[in-house]
Amino acid sequence: MEGTSSLVTKALAITSALYLTACSGGDISRLKAQAIASSPSFTIGQAFDHRNACAEVSWNESTDDRGRKVIEYRCTFKVDKSYYEKSQQAAIDQLNKAMSREQEGYESGLSQQAKTLDDRQKQEAAMESQLEQQSSAANPDALFLSHQIDRMKQDTASFTAEYQQKKANEQQALTQIQNNYQASIAKVKANGLITGATETFQWTVNDSGNTLIAGSIDIQTDNGKTSHQDYSDTLIDRAIDAIVRNEASDLPTYVRKVFVF
Incomplete structure (x- = not known):
């Protein structure tokens, strides 16, 4: 059986070890x-x-x-x-889809303008035909119709110039749209x-x-x-x-x- 002094010595040793451990990571x-x-x-x-x-x-x-x-x-x-690879690809796919929508929107707008221009020209022709049927240039209805035709021709000329300008710039505009989105895609990749x-x-x-x-x-x-x-x-x-x-x-x-x- 161990003596009291031996037990005390061991207890002190254990206490010292615990104290040193606590001090080493105390804070x-x-x-x-x-x-x-x-x-x-x-x-x-x-x-x-x-x-x-x-x-x-x-x-x-x-x-x-x-x-x-x-x-x-x-x-x-x-x-x-892999999560970030998928996220990056999803962002690129969204940009590509947005680019396609914008390009298609530009072309659709041109098609609509062409249709509107055709409708206006047909309306002008119908009004001119109606004017020719008037028996007298002094007829108030004829004068009013002539005035309407002149106004429509002015508007159509302006509309035609705008359409022709947009049509002439079509390829340049589509390319610019593509370049803008490609720059955004490059930025996503660069990140x-x-x-x-x-x-x-x-x-x-x-x-x-x-x-x-x-x-x-x-x-x-x-x-x-x-x-x-x-x-x-x-x-x-x-x-x-x-x-x-x-x-x-x-x-x-x-x-x-x-x-x-």
Whole structure:
């Protein structure tokens, strides 16, 4: 049977080990044990460590250039590249359809103008035929009809000039429509496909507790670019609410919950 001194020695050794472990991650542990102000039934650790949208999370402690202790949390999101490939192709398909509709609309407009011009010319011919049947140029009806014909000819001449100009520019207009949409398609492709995303939150550590000072998201694309977005106070509140609810299981859903008002 072990002596009392032996048990005390072992107890002290265990206590020392636990103390060292707590000290090594003490600030982070204390932060993770802190209740979320807007959802006090959750601690920061419960909410931030168990997110359906994150492939992995990490916590690190450092000192910033102003000598403050800073705890940084990072969530590396799950990213399904095929989702973004389909989204990009859907956007391109929509632009191609819109281009076709606009080109068809231009051609349809020309066809309608041609029909209108033909109808006006037939109406003029009918009115002129009616005028020839008048027995006297002094006839009030004939004078009124002649005036109507003159007005119609003026309008038809203007309408004809407009139609001819539009018809002459038809190919140029169709090409311009195509170029505009091709430029939009090129821009969609240049934006690249999302290949990764990381969300970051930072807290300062002090004697009075921990203070959340920043939140941001970085999104990487397959063209080598990274888009950085700092969170405003409103976005931080919305992000924390989304984290607590944990309804988003992927990046697109999470982004909609935070950024779509």
